[in-house]
Amino acid sequence: MHLPHEAMLLRIFIGESDRCHRQPLYEAIVLKARAMHLAGATVLRGPMGFGKSSRLHTAKILRLSMDLPMVIEIVDTEEKINGFLPVLDTMMGGGLVTIEKVRVIDYRAGPDDPASSP
Secondary structure (H helix, E strand, O other): OOOOOEEEEEEEEEEOOOEEOOEEHHHHHHHHHHHOOOOEEEEEEOOEEEOOOOOEEEOOHHHOOOOOEEEEEEEEOHHHHHHHHHHHHHHOOOOEEEEEEEEOOOOOOOOOOHHHOO
């Protein structure tokens, strides 16, 4: 899949313990994005953070949290991101979503590319 130079970045901030039908929410979101053929998604687990409640979530040993911050980033065209938002609405119980325009530089290894050989 070739992305245009201009795309959208959907960033979803949730907690590690958030669920969607007994499945981790971050996993459900990525699998749904894949099923809808979005260009790419990455899940990032944060070692520390806080949200609207100002409750601190941290991975420090003395204060081990079971609800660490999670960030899901999905990149695709504006049309596909906008098409994904209503689906995301049905999955989210709480959290924060941001959308921003991004410039994509797509590096793909081809058959003549020395980086693609073993």
